[in-house]
Amino acid sequence: xxxxxxxxxxxxxxxxxxxxxxxxxxxxxxxxxxxxxxxxxxxxxxxxxxxxxxxxxxxxxxxxxxxxxxxxxxxxxxxxxxxxxxxxxxxxxxxxxxxxxxxxxxxxxxxxxxxxxxxxxxxxxxxxxxxxxxxxxxxxxxxxxxxxxxxxxxxxxxxxxxxxxxxxxxxxxxxxxxxxxxxxxxxxxxxxxxxxxxxxxxx
Numbered sequence: 001x002x003x004x005x006x007x008x009x010x011x012x013x014x015x016x017x018x019x020x021x022x023x024x025x026x027x028x029x030x031x032x033x034x035x036x037x038x039x040x041x042x043x044x045x046x047x048x049x050x051x052x053x054x055x056x057x058x059x060x061x062x063x064x065x066x067x068x069x070x071x072x073x074x075x076x077x078x079x080x081x082x083x084x085x086x087x088x089x090x091x092x093x094x095x096x097x098x099x100x101x102x103x104x105x106x107x108x109x110x111x112x113x114x115x116x117x118x119x120x121x122x123x124x125x126x127x128x129x130x131x132x133x134x135x136x137x138x139x140x141x142x143x144x145x146x147x148x149x150x151x152x153x154x155x156x157x158x159x160x161x162x163x164x165x166x167x168x169x170x171x172x173x174x175x176x177x178x179x180x181x182x183x184x185x186x187x188x189x190x191x192x193x194x195x196x197x198x199x200x201x202x203x
Contacts, residue, residue, distance in 0.1 A: 021111040033064055038062075039052065042090075045182075048070075062090055066182055075095055075103075076099070076148075080103065080146065083108065084152040086132060087153075093130060097127075101129055106131055107133075138160075147177060148173075148178070150172070153182045
């Protein structure tokens with residue numbers, strides 16, 4: 001968390017993120033992001049065509065990830081996987097297919113409306129090895145050494161305390177566990193008139 005942020009600014013960021021993803025949950029990802037989403041986004045990010053074919057159009061349309069965490073490593077049958085910031089659950093459902101009936105996937109998101117949408121997708125597909133719940137990356141509601149792998153897609157950039165979120169991820173991973181993280185990174189300074197805008201957190 002930036003030490004320069006005041007408590008009202010922190011609350012504004014948290015409220016802005018919630019309001020944005022409430023809109024995404026209600027209306028879908030189209031028009032809410034400045035990059036391709038849905039099936040086109042998954043194809044652009046290199047998701048396996050065989051995996052994409054598994055999902056119905058309404059599930060594919062909910063994808064709004066910024067990358068492909070599955071390109072960073074493999075998930076094995078029987079793995080326990082945590083999806084931090086699961087949104088509408090597309091990556092969680094992909095992971096559920098990869099780990100098979102003997103594995104389990106937990107999708108976690110800070111926005112209750114997104115969790116409800118993810119649960120609807122899970123029910124639509126009838127996958128019994130994936131569940132969803134509300135929770136924060138900075139305070140993961142799981143015991144130490146619970147998961148073989150953690151995936152996350154476009155979420156850590158939204159966390160206010162990134163060090164705490166990464167420490168939490170490390171805590172709940174088993175020894176030798178993998179963090180497969182896709183995200184956006186600022187590679188140059190923003191213009192002076194934009195650099196200090198609190199809204200940058202959730203645009």
